[in-house]
Amino acid sequence: MSSPITVTTKPPEMPKRKVGKLARHEALWGYIFILPVVLGLGLFYMAPSAASLFLSFTSWDGLTSPQFVGMDNFTNLMKDDKFTGSMLNTMMYTVGTVPLSVAIATVLAVLLNQKIRGMVFYRTLYFIPVITMPIAVGMVWKWLYNSEFGLINHVLGVLNLPQPNWLFDEKFALFSIVLVSVWSSIGYNAVILLSGLQGISSSYYEAASLDGAGTMYKFFRITLPLLTPSLFFVLVMSFINSFQVFDLIFIMMDQQTTMLESTRTVVYSIWEDGFKYFNMGYASAQAFILFVVILVITMVQMYIQKRWVHYQ
């Protein structure tokens, strides 16, 4: 066991750095603890990803051996309206989904963290959309949106409001998908934020109460700043997930509908090219571009976090 004395006998004017031996000991254990995860992710996720990166420079039907085509896939993609359109749709979907979902989830998490009667009941209700099998969720919403016998338009009709043809109107199709995805992700984000709220020591609130602080003051000055590490996580994951949205569009849109023009996302396009038309190389190239876009966005978030995320 490393002796703490080595630290205390250090001359006081030296910079606050650990003595070499102790630092090496810490680094060694640091590596040992991350080793299983790093090896596992390397083998089962990074290796296949690297293989797919290689495929993006080839033309491959999935059966015969891949033909190297250099940058052809990438130059073709830049001229492909289907791909650029899907990238635009994905961005609009993300802008529509992420801020709305995270903002609602933050308020919801704070509400669900109160000690009031029936909290278990509320928490469960809000989490039900997350728990339900995606295929059932998609099916139910498809019915709810139906222009003739869907519940939503039935209610809108009763209220004398306009009744759009949700999934079959290019002005509303993507918006309809955004609504479902906000609906199904609120509970998910709220649970993460709820567990983040548990990490906030109640002594902060007690001290603030003694000073006569109100609810709003506590929310903005204590809860929100101390919740920022969890909020950062939720934001990063929400961006990554919404750039990769696939299931909802796959389940809710018909494969032949012209509405795909306004709802096709990048991963949907990857699926079409890879698994419907068997252009694996072309599909992999799209995945690589998507990867780079997500990577850049995540790195920007990592960089900006220093300005707003408070770690203890």
Next chain:
Amino acid sequence: MNTSTRSGKASRLAVHVLLAAGALLMIMPFLWMISTSFKSFADSMSIPPKWLPVEWHLDNYLRVIQTIDFGTYYLNTVIVTLGRTVGQLVLCSLAAYSFASLRFPFKNAIFLALLAVLMVPSQVVMIPSFVIMREFNWLDTFYVLIVPGIFSAFGTFLLRQFFMTLPKDLEEAAKIDGCSYFRIYWNIYLPLSKAALVSLAIFTILASWNDLLWPLIMTSSEDMRVLSIGISSFQGQHSTDYPLLMAGALMATLPIIILFIFLQRYFIEGIAMNGIKG
């Protein structure tokens, strides 16, 4: 936040009203699922739709069990979910502790590389993964369903973010007492992080319970099938047997709801209750 004493009843009522209104919107589709699961096939297709079944068909639930090998699928799903969840909780928390608290060279670079795993759409890596699993001779076994699922960048990231919010004083004290890093992780970090561990457990259980694409591609024999595959088989090429699909989805969802009700109580045991005041 604390709703105690003064602002008392009024604010509590406001919270109830807000939560109840939101909850109604949230569970509307779910209520429709329940209603549909009791309808006859013809009834489920009627225009305009009927809120409640004309006749209650409890036999839809029986038909689910008769149509697919529900017992086997169920057992497989439980085994896979259990394996992945236990594995992830142990491995992710260890790595997360290291990333949050220990200092070592290239820490941020390695961490970013792990995050990069999350940025590759899973559909793309399916084919290379299939080839790797075939080389391992893991296809159609529990290995392929469990082992790759115990390594998670998501879980490591989630726990690391939580660990970084914990007060550092206890850890410093433990270090001065000569505690090993493993003991600090085991005796300080884990007990203080029940809420985060539970939320990771919930997400892992959920992802593994509803996982469709991976088991669909990696298994082929009837006795390795999982629930999600069974349920999705009710979605037909041309017409879907909605009552059967909804009954099956509800039967699959119910245990997770019960589990959530049980697990969510850990969200109330705040850090103060563990005797730590920051």
